[in-house]
Amino acid sequence: MRPPPPAVVRLVQRLSDALGRAGLALQPPQARFLQLTGGVASIMLMRAALETKLVEPLAHGPLTAPALADRLGLHADTVHRVLRGLAVYGLARLDSRGRFSLTSTGRLLLDENPHSMSGWIRYLTSPLVIQGWFRIPESLRDGLPAFNAATGKTIWEHLAENPEEEDGFARTMRELTLMAAPLIVAAYPWPETGTVCDVGGGVGSMLAEVLRRRSGLRGLLVDQAGPLAGSGEYLASRGVAHRVTAVEGDLFTGFRADANIYLLKDVLHDWDDAQCRQILRTVRDAARPGARVLVLEWLQERNRAEFPVSVSDIMMLAQTEGRQRSASEFFALGSAAGFERGRVIDTGAYGIVELVAA
Numbered sequence: 517m518r519p520p521p522p523a524v525v526r527l528v529q530r531l532s533d534a535l536g537r538a539g540l541a542l543q544p545p546q547a548r549f550l551q552l553t554g555g556v557a558s559i560m561l562m563r564a565a566l567e568t569k570l571v572e573p574l575a576h577g578p579l580t581a582p583a584l585a586d587r588l589g590l591h592a593d594t595v596h597r598v599l600r601g602l603a604v605y606g607l608a609r610l611d612s613r614g615r616f617s618l619t620s621t622g623r624l625l626l627d628e629n630p631h632s633m634s635g636w637i638r639y640l641t642s643p644l645v646i647q648g649w650f651r652i653p654e655s656l657r658d659g660l661p662a663f664n665a666a667t668g669k670t671i672w673e674h675l676a677e678n679p680e681e682e683d684g685f686a687r688t689m690r691e692l693t694l695m696a697a698p699l700i701v702a703a704y705p706w707p708e709t710g711t712v713c714d715v716g717g718g719v720g721s722m723l724a725e726v727l728r729r730r731s732g733l734r735g736l737l738v739d740q741a742g743p744l745a746g747s748g749e750y751l752a753s754r755g756v757a758h759r760v761t762a763v764e765g766d767l768f769t770g771f772r773a774d775a776n777i778y779l780l781k782d783v784l785h786d787w788d789d790a791q792c793r794q795i796l797r798t799v800r801d802a803a804r805p806g807a808r809v810l811v812l813e814w815l816q817e818r819n820r821a822e823f824p825v826s827v828s829d830i831m832m833l834a835q836t837e838g839r840q841r842s843a844s845e846f847f848a849l850g851s852a853a854g855f856e857r858g859r860v861i862d863t864g865a866y867g868i869v870e871l872v873a874a
C-alpha cells in the first residue's frame with residue numbers, strides 16, 4: 517500500500533497534536549497532571565501483557581477475564597483489572613458483559629502481527645533502558661550520557677556482551693524502521709541501478725525496503741558481527757538476500773564499501789558531535805566523489821518541542837551519547853567531514869538530509 521503524501525502525513529499529525537493539546541487544555545491543571553502520570557502505567561501494563569501472552573487469545577474474538585485466565589493459567593480477577601487498565605489506554609475494549617476485545621492499536625502487541633511493536637515495548641521497559649532514565653538527574657548536573665555513566669560502558673558494548681538483549685534491540689529497530697520505511701522509500705528519487713550501502717544498518721530493514729522498491733539496485737550492509745548474524749534470515753524473508761552483501765565493519769575505524777548511496781538511519785543520533793564527524797569521515801573515506809549520504813532521522817529544531825522527536829532526543833540522552841539534530845546541524849557535521857549540502861526532504865515523519873561527497 518502506498519503511503520499518503522508527506523503533506524497529508526504532516527497535516528494529520530499536526531491536527532491530532534492540536535486536538536490532543538486542546539483536549540488537555542480543557543481540563544484543570546490537576547486533572548491534566550494526573551493524566552500525564554499514567555505514562556508508566558501504560559507501558560508497564562503492556563509489558564505485563566506481553567510477558568504473560570495475555571492478549572494473544574483475544575486475537576480471535578472477545579473473552580471474559582475468567583475464560584482468558586482459564587486458558588492461560590492466570591489469576592482471573594487480576595486479568596480483569598490489567599485488561600481494564602489497558603482499555604483505559606485504548607489498547608483493549610471492555611463491554612458491559614465483562615468481555616474484552618483488542619482494538620487495532622492493541623493488536624500491535626501481538627508478536628505475530630507483521631506490524632507488531634512488542635519488541636519496542638519489551639526494550640523500552642527493560643532494566644537496560646530504565647537504568648539510564650534513573651541517571652538523568654545526574655546528567656542534568658554533569659551533562660554526561662546517562663547510560664554510559666551509570667554502567668561504565670556504551671549501550672553497544674553492553675549489547676555485544678548480551679546476545680539475547682542484542683536480538684531484542686535488533687527486533688526493536690526492525691519494528692521502528694518498518695514503520696518509517698514506506699514514507700522514506702516513497703519520498704526519495706532512488707536510482708534504478710547502482711549500489712546502496714546501509715551503514716549501521718542492523719539486520720538491514722531499511723535497506724531491504726529500498727531494494728524492494730528498485731529491482732535493479734544492489735545492497736551492502738555494514739554493521740557489527742551481532743546484528744549481521746541475524747541479517748541473512750531477515751533479508752531472505754524480504755526476498756532480497758541474494759542482492760545484499762554483508763560487510764562487518766566499524767563506524768569509527770572503517771570499512772570497505774563502494775556505493776552510490778550510503779544510508780545512515782538512526783545512527784548519528786546515537787553519537788556526540790565529534791563522534792558523528794568521525795563516522796562521516798569514515799563514510800567519506802569509503803565513498804567516491806559525488807556519492808550521496810542520506811541521513812534518515814526525525815529532525816529536531818532547537819526551539820520546537822514536538823512529539824515524537826523531542827521525546828526521542830531524551831531517550832538518546834538516557835541510552836546513548838547522542839541527540840536528535842536539525843538539518844543545518846547535519847550539514848555542519850557533514851561539511852567538517854568532506855561533504856557538501858544536498859537536499860532536505862520532509863517525508864512527513866522522518867527527514868532525509870542529503871550530503872554529497874565533495
Ligand SMILES: C[S@@+](CC[C@H](N)C(=O)[O-])C[C@H]1O[C@@H](n2cnc3c(N)ncnc32)[C@H](O)[C@@H]1O
Pocket residue numbers: 672689690693715716717718719721722738739740743765766767768780781782783786
Ligand atoms: C539505532 S541502531 C540503527 C539500526 C538501523 N540503521 C535502523 O534504523 O534500523 C544503530 C546501529 O548502529 C550499530 N553500531 C553501533 N556501533 C557501531 C560501530 N562501532 N560500528 C558499526 N556499527 C555500529 C548497531 O549495531 C546498530 O545496528
